[in-house]
Amino acid sequence: MKRTFIGLASGLALLMAGCHGTGTQGTGATGSDEWPYYGHDRQEQRFSPVDLINRSTVGKLGLTWSAEVDSDRGQEATPLMVDGVVYVSTAWSLVYAFDAATGKQRWVYDPKTPHDSLISACCDAINRGVAVQGGKVYVGTLDGRLVAIDAKSGKLAWQVNTLEGAPSTMRYTITGAPRVVKDKIAIGNGGAEMGARGFVTAYDAASGKLAWRFYLTPNPDGKPDGAASDDVLKAKAYQSWGDGEWRRSGGGGTAWDAMTYDPEANLFYIGAGNGGPFDYQVRSGGKGDNLFLSSIVAVDPDTGKYRWHYQTTPSDSWDYTATQQIMTATLKIDGQPRDVLMQAPKNGYFYVLDRKTGKLLSAKPFAPVTWSTGIDMKTGRPNFVPNVHYQNGPAVLQPGPFGAHSWQAMSFSPRTGLVYIPVQFTTGAYQKLDKFQHRPVGQNAGITIPEFPEDQLPQILAATTGQLLAWDPVAQKARWSVPKRWFVNGGTLATAGDLVFQGDMDGVLSAYDAYDGKPLWSFKAGQSIIAPPISYRINGEQYIAVMAGFGGAGALVGKIVPNQPRSNGRLMVFKLGGTATLPKAPAVEQAPIDVAGLSSTGNADLGMAEYDRTCGVCHGANASVSYTADLRRSGALHDPALWKSVVIDGVLKDQGMVAFDKILTPQDAENIRAYVIRQAKKGAAAQGVAGKK
Structure with missing residues (x-):
């Protein structure tokens, strides 16, 4: 049987110093002591203004406490710290509460997520975080619920089925963190590869009552949904779709991660995901841009009504989602302060937009890009290369479906003016199926999936690496970089101590000089770190906290990430002078593969x-x-x-x-x-x- 190599992304298809001081914090910032939001502040900059741990003192940083959780699945969550308590979600959507200074567990809440819901998840039973508002902790569950937990007692306050109203034939999950939007909690979902239609729903934070819903692709049957998105979908999006498989599957566009509330502009930005199926010819008959796939969409936070959009990848056929972190800032552009939105999505371009209007200000590749030759600044559209939709044979492209940057958080330092991106160097070779048939269970990506040829592995491994990249968003150029052995690594944290923290697949948490990338400190966690760190301050001491635990999408791809032994995830917390040690991990010896006597009558x-x-x-x-x-x-x-x-x-x-x-x-x-x-x-x-x- 003929197979096609799609490089580094088979799991998901199933699935450089200078120019400092160009940014300002803006009024969206939050208090320095806590980490109350997913991105620390409303701007999602992941910058801590606490500077007790800095270039001079970081050498004294040590572990002060750690806590093991109950699952050996991937751990991707950003902890939050509010009122002296750290709240963190884990695999299977559990939520833990710890005393932020001592690590004493206050409570754990188990939403009893059915384990068979994993069949609808593209990439493990992970959860990326919680939201905290008004004495409640909110978490989305893998099977599609939004759960509100009393922050003091850990008891259930209320829960809603966020999939109510969605066709039962479509398969959804929730792995992303909810967002606080004024007096509401907003949540999206995943499932584009499986056969789902993306939407974001906002609920009253106190009661769980539905406030508004915004669909990111048109209704396949052409009828109004009674949602905030109905008018714009009819006026803009519906005409951008041809006939095809989307009328069964919904077309994709799931909002599985990026959402940012901007109080200054009074806008809520949604990052929309990839098309489903991937193949544009199958999905939409090869016609139209397919709005709002792979787009940033701005809506009114009170009503959910459409305000503007920018599509990063029209007619997406490559899993180039725009679900990566959406960050706002005020940058000095052409000598004048400009309120901007920044994103480094999977497709490899770093975008700077006017955050009030959506106007494209600049776009340059931050990683190798071969699917287009650049972005037309007059139209905002990419210039596609020939056969980019792989209808005339396989198309080998960079990046592949894993993308040049995925959900792992980037961070921005107003002090250096630089954005710190966990870059992924990936390649994909895309080939259409001879015949697509929708399946009620399993992947519906609509392209061939490869087996890695053994003779190509040396070249694949050499090319499949990662990088910590310091990117100047004004000059749109790299300032410095640190190579990483594996292409999947953790998110980043920038601090006022002029440090950048990042964990990696090798299980090392490191601190780098934010100006030149010089390594200043490291700690061996004993297991992979794919989550982003945070920082907070209690009683005059600054802490760094990060989740460790191997899993997620990268773990699906053998030989281009380490095949780590399974062990339960762990929250690790550090401070200056910390002297704690991690428990010694038990020795894991895997028995040899026993093939004696194995045979089959199958093909x-x-x-x-x-x-x-x-x-x-x-x-x-x-x-x-x-x-x-x-x-x-x-x-x-x-x-x-x-x-x-x-x-x-x-x-x-x-x-x-x-x-x-x-x-x-x-x-x-x-x-x-x-x-x-x-x-x-x-x-x-x-x-x-x-x-x-």
């Missing part, structure tokens, strides 16, 4: 294609990572009947392994087993283990 080539469509979203590319369960080591692999009972009959449903009887036949399951056996034998050969050929 491994057919199984490879079905594995990619059905299994890879949880078990990783090439069946070669132990992200959830390493299928090459599964006991069920040795017994065809047991394998069928798991895959078809769902005997492990309570553990999240749902039944696939509605989309797979017993022969499909056996074909998948044949493919996994083939991968197991490859793995055993690499370990020097003899097995049946």
Whole structure:
């Protein structure tokens, strides 16, 4: 069976000193002691104005307390600190509350998220954070609820089903953090790859009563939804879509991460996601820009009514979402202060817009970009390269679906005028399917999914790296960079101590000089850090806090991220003079892959294609990572009947392994087993283990 290599992104398809002092803080800033919002302040700059930990003192930074959570899944959350309490969400949407100075646990709330909801998630059972407002803590759950928790007691205050009104045939999850919007709480969702139509809903923070809803793509049946977005969708968006699969799937556009409330402009900015399916020809007949896919949309925070939009990637066919962090600031441009919005989305361009009007002010690539030759400043549109929509054969493009920058937070220092971006160097080769068929379970990305060719791995590994990049948003150029071994790393934190903090996939939290990138301090966490740090101050002491825990989308792609041993996630908190130590991690020795006697009557080539469509979203590319369960080591692999009972009959449903009887036949399951056996034998050969050929 013919396969196509799509570079670094198979998991998701299933799935440089100078010019300082150009920025100002603006009135959207919050108090210096707390970290009350997802991005610290309303501007989402992730800048701490506390400077006790600085270039001179950071060498004395040490761990002061840590707390283990109850899941070994990916940990991506930004902690919040309000009134001396740290609130943090973990995998499966749990919320913990700790004394911010001592680490004493005050409470933990478990929303009892059904584990079978994982089947609708593109990238692990992660959760990126909570919101705090009016004595309540708010969290979105993987199965689509918005839950309000009493901040003092940890008891349920109220909860709503945010998916009410959405077609039951569409498959949604929530992994992003809610946002406080005046007296409301706003939440989006994910699921574009699965077959979903994106929207954002705002609820009264006190009662949970629906305030407004904004859909990011038109209603597939052409009827009004009774939502704030109806007028603009009819006037602008509907005409930008042709006929195609979107009339079944909703087209995508899910708002799974970026949302920013701007009190100065009285606007709420929403980052809209990729198209579903990816292939523009399948999704929309190859016609139209497909609004509001991969767009920044500004709405009225009181009513949800449309104000303006800017589409970063018209006719998106590459998973180039605009769901990455939306940051506001006041920059000096052409000698005059200008209120701007900044974003570095997946497509590799750094955008600066007028945040009141949406006018494009500048756009330059911050990473290698080959899908376009630049942005036309008159129209704001990209200049596409030939065959960019891969209808005349495969198109090898940079970046790939993982993007040049994903959800991992960037930060901005008003002191240096620089934005600190966790950059990803990725490539993707896109190829259309011979025939697309919508599936009720599993991926509906609509492109071929590859197996990594072993002979290309050296080149792939050499090219698949990361970078901490200091970017000048006024000059639109790099000021300095620090190379990273792996392409997936943690978000960043900038501080008034002229430091930049970032964790990485190797499990090291580091502090760098914000002006030149010189490394000044590091701490070995013992497990990967993909979450962003925060800072707060209590009783005259400054703290740095960060979650550690391997997982997320990057863990789905074997050999281009480390295949880390599983261990429960942990919140780590540091201060000057801290002397605590982490508990010693238990030794993890993985048994050799046992392939003795393994055989199958199935077709491994057919199984490879079905594995990619059905299994890879949880078990990783090439069946070669132990992200959830390493299928090459599964006991069920040795017994065809047991394998069928798991895959078809769902005997492990309570553990999240749902039944696939509605989309797979017993022969499909056996074909998948044949493919996994083939991968197991490859793995055993690499370990020097003899097995049946």
